[in-house]
Amino acid sequence: MTKSNFQILLADDDEDDCMFFKDALDELSLSATLKTVRNGVELMDFLENNLSNLPQVLFLDLNMPRKSGTECLLEIKESEKLRRLPVIIYSTSSNLEVMDMLYCKGAQYYIRKPADFADLKFVINRTISLLKEKNVQHPTREEFVIQT
Structure with a gap:
């Protein structure tokens, strides 16, 4: 995984959140x-x-139309061809039961969408650094939620 070709996929139906993410990444x-x-x-x-x-990496919002992020995560992790794709849950929810279920179903990390631009830059950078450091190993439950 070289620095020049890091490909990120963001699945999110909120146009403002997508623009905020893109601006932070830029x-x-x-x-x-x-x-x-x-x-x-x-x-x-x-x-x-x-x-x-x-x-x-896939940053995946949970609340999307037509098929939820949770449904997509389950399909990805059940697919032989897709299961190695690191899925980062990127959501406004902070429900601990939901987080526990997503961790058990194979999500790599969980990010609660930050409202602050600097915080968003921090969590994106931190997530990508962790993926590179850990070589996509599943973290412990304590490391699952990435916070600012």
Whole structure:
């Protein structure tokens, strides 16, 4: 995984959140490509059509139309071709029961969407650094939630 070709996929139906994410990513010293999809059906179609060129990471919103983020996570982790894709839950929810379930279902990390731009830059950078350091190993439950 070289710095110049880090591919990020963001699945989020909120246009403002997508722009906020893109702007934060642009300000980081990462050379990365961002692709966005707007709902769960579009996400799964994109992944199935790009099996030979999957992104290095998927940031996945939970509340999306047509197919929820949770449904997508389950499909990804049940697929032999997709299960190694690191899935970062990127949500406004802070429900501990939901977080525990997502951890058990194979999500890599959990980020509660920050309202502050500097915090967003921090969690994106921290997440990508962790992925590179840990070589996509599943973290302990204590390391699962990335906070500012």
